[in-house]
Amino acid sequence: MAEKGQRGDLDLHEPADEQAHDAMQECIEECLNCHAVCTITLQHCLATGGEHAEVNLVGVLLDCADICQTSANFMLRGSPYHVVTCGACAELCRACEEACRSVAGDEQLAHCADVCATCAEVCDRMAQMGSEE
Amino acid sequence: MAEKGQRGDLDLHEPADEQAHDAMQECIEECLNCHAVCTITLQHCLATGGEHAEVNLVGVLLDCADICQTSANFMLRGSPYHVVTCGACAELCRACEEACRSVAGDEQLAHCADVCATCAEVCDRMAQMGSEE
Amino acid sequence: MAEKGQRGDLDLHEPADEQAHDAMQECIEECLNCHAVCTITLQHCLATGGEHAEVNLVGVLLDCADICQTSANFMLRGSPYHVVTCGACAELCRACEEACRSVAGDEQLAHCADVCATCAEVCDRMAQMGSEE
Amino acid sequence: MAEKGQRGDLDLHEPADEQAHDAMQECIEECLNCHAVCTITLQHCLATGGEHAEVNLVGVLLDCADICQTSANFMLRGSPYHVVTCGACAELCRACEEACRSVAGDEQLAHCADVCATCAEVCDRMAQMGSEE
Numbered sequence: 001m002a003e004k005g006q007r008g009d010l011d012l013h014e015p016a017d018e019q020a021h022d023a024m025q026e027c028i029e030e031c032l033n034c035h036a037v038c039t040i041t042l043q044h045c046l047a048t049g050g051e052h053a054e055v056n057l058v059g060v061l062l063d064c065a066d067i068c069q070t071s072a073n074f075m076l077r078g079s080p081y082h083v084v085t086c087g088a089c090a091e092l093c094r095a096c097e098e099a100c101r102s103v104a105g106d107e108q109l110a111h112c113a114d115v116c117a118t119c120a121e122v123c124d125r126m127a128q129m130g131s132e133e
Numbered sequence: 134m135a136e137k138g139q140r141g142d143l144d145l146h147e148p149a150d151e152q153a154h155d156a157m158q159e160c161i162e163e164c165l166n167c168h169a170v171c172t173i174t175l176q177h178c179l180a181t182g183g184e185h186a187e188v189n190l191v192g193v194l195l196d197c198a199d200i201c202q203t204s205a206n207f208m209l210r211g212s213p214y215h216v217v218t219c220g221a222c223a224e225l226c227r228a229c230e231e232a233c234r235s236v237a238g239d240e241q242l243a244h245c246a247d248v249c250a251t252c253a254e255v256c257d258r259m260a261q262m263g264s265e266e
Numbered sequence: 267m268a269e270k271g272q273r274g275d276l277d278l279h280e281p282a283d284e285q286a287h288d289a290m291q292e293c294i295e296e297c298l299n300c301h302a303v304c305t306i307t308l309q310h311c312l313a314t315g316g317e318h319a320e321v322n323l324v325g326v327l328l329d330c331a332d333i334c335q336t337s338a339n340f341m342l343r344g345s346p347y348h349v350v351t352c353g354a355c356a357e358l359c360r361a362c363e364e365a366c367r368s369v370a371g372d373e374q375l376a377h378c379a380d381v382c383a384t385c386a387e388v389c390d391r392m393a394q395m396g397s398e399e
Numbered sequence: 400m401a402e403k404g405q406r407g408d409l410d411l412h413e414p415a416d417e418q419a420h421d422a423m424q425e426c427i428e429e430c431l432n433c434h435a436v437c438t439i440t441l442q443h444c445l446a447t448g449g450e451h452a453e454v455n456l457v458g459v460l461l462d463c464a465d466i467c468q469t470s471a472n473f474m475l476r477g478s479p480y481h482v483v484t485c486g487a488c489a490e491l492c493r494a495c496e497e498a499c500r501s502v503a504g505d506e507q508l509a510h511c512a513d514v515c516a517t518c519a520e521v522c523d524r525m526a527q528m529g530s531e532e
Contacts, residue, residue: 028435032431032435036427036431036471036475039472039475039476040475040476042476043321043325043475043476043477046319046320046321046324046325047321049319049320049321053312053315053319053321053324054312054315055309055312055313055315055319058312058319058324059210059211059212059309059312060212060214062210062212063207063210063212063214066203066206066207067203067217067218069468070199070200070203072435073199073438074196074199076435076438076439076442077192077195077196077438077439077441077442078192078442079192079193079195079196081193081196081224081225081228084200084221084224084225085200085221087221088217088218088220088221091214091217092214092217095214161302165298165302169294169298169338169342172339172342172343173342173343175343176342176343176344176454176458179452179453179454179457179458180454182452182453182454186445186448186452186454186457187445187448188442188445188446188448188452191445191452191457192442192445202335205302206305209302209305209306209309210305210306210308210309211309325476325477325478326478326480328476328478329473329476329478329480332469332472332473333469333483333484336465336466336469339465340462340465343458343461343462344458345458345459345461345462347459347462347490347491347494350466350487350490350491351466351487353487354483354484354486354487357480357483358480358483361480
């Protein structure tokens with residue numbers, strides 16, 4: 001369980017397990033990248049207007065950017081509770097991917113959907129890895 | 134399920150259901166308060182030093198402050214995904230409460246533990262309310 | 267100058283000067299309130315659509331909410347650098363007030379403009395108080 | 400002045416001026432990197448304890464991480480007010496660099512100081528570029 005984890009035990013900081021360390025590094029990078037891409041896409045949507053500025057799309061882009069940032073910060077701090085935030089992050093990334101795909105013919109949204117899909121997958125793996133400990 | 138929710142349907146903004154609206158208002162206030170109290174407590178712990186500045190205690194105070202802020206922001210934006218972040222927030226609040234109670238004889242930590250306990254309870258209720266919809 | 271300040275010296279935590287302590291409390295509350303009101307207003311603008319969802323208005327609401335949160339966090343942590351963030355916060359609050367006032371006949375935007383104006387004033391005072399030390 | 404800038408005019412999104420676009424990209428990357436390094440360093444300091452967990456050092460690492468994140472977000476959103484946050488960010492990076500250098504013989508702190516120095520320089524340039532427009 002996550003609750004029993006100690007910050008001092010974390011692989012990121014004492015990489016007894018090289019593989020787990022690499023997995024966390026990858027997850028941090030995906031979350032930071034997804035945060036950046038969602039924020040740029042949000043700006044693109046607002047600038048484009050019309051259905052792009054629709055409240056549910058803009059809203060889920062904000063949500064996804066927010067939780068990606070939080071999730072990355074938990075991992076950067078070596079928090080044993082990254083399992084909780086990675087799980088939440090995976091859910092939001094999937095929701096954001098779906099919303100981005102619902103608007104056809106927009107390259108930026110298609111790119112954002114792909115980034116969200118990758119981030120969801122990596123976060124899911126991280127959440128499962130943590131809860132097996 | 135949260136995923137089907139529409140921002141336009143949210144009680145916070147069109148309070149068809151007065152009770153749900155009040156519950157969300159209360160949850161926002163508890164999260165914002167818990168964020169503030171954890172941040173002040175963190176500063177108190179660092180200033181006190183010794184076991185107060187221990188990495189697991191300071192770490193969980195940072196974690197709890199972070200997710201409380203994120204959770205409050207989801208609700209302020211009327212996000213249907215507040216169910217996800219309220220659930221994560223409740224977990225962190227309980228972990229933070231436990232860590233605060235583990236250091237005896239400190240008024241600020243005792244106060245922080247109480248605030249976390251209340252926030253955990255309110256967030257849990259909000260997460261369950263949302264997932265029943 | 268802010269740079270010389272010590273966290274241990276801060277009035278918030280050792281209120282030798284009751285007046286400075288109250289001023290900081292007020293500033294924290296104004297920043298937290300302004301963050302919340304800007305975030306709710308943002309959601310209102312996106313839900314309303316049209317000129318309300320215009321990129322410059324939504325953008326400055328996001329900017330203002332962001333820096334208000336950062337500014338509040340600096341003060342909650344008793345940071346001597348709150349002078350820097352309060353100064354930045356005052357600038358954004360004034361810009362956000364102006365953007366809100368540019369759309370006529372909307373109660374939420376009028377309320378947000380008033381909240382931003384108050385927050386700008388209080389932050390400006392706090393920034394000047396700090397830089398005189 | 401920043402206040403007159405329009406989000407639609409921003410070089411990041413319509414790169415009439417290739418050089419300004421590259422400068423902003425670089426600044427975003429430096430801010431995101433500095434945020435990550437400060438957060439990892441903070442964790443390192445807490446885990447090490449002693450003078451590393453001292454309130455002023457940990458505090459300024461939190462401050463610097465916070466404002467770097469805010470500054471990056473302003474630029475990712477293409478905000479004309481990035482001038483304000485880049486200016487604030489440069490100040491905090493310099494303060495954080497100084498605090499890191501004050502503890503001798505620690506590789507992580509030396510690395511963090513270097514990252515902060517670079518970020519301060521790039522942010523300063525960005526702040527000046529913006530205010531000349």
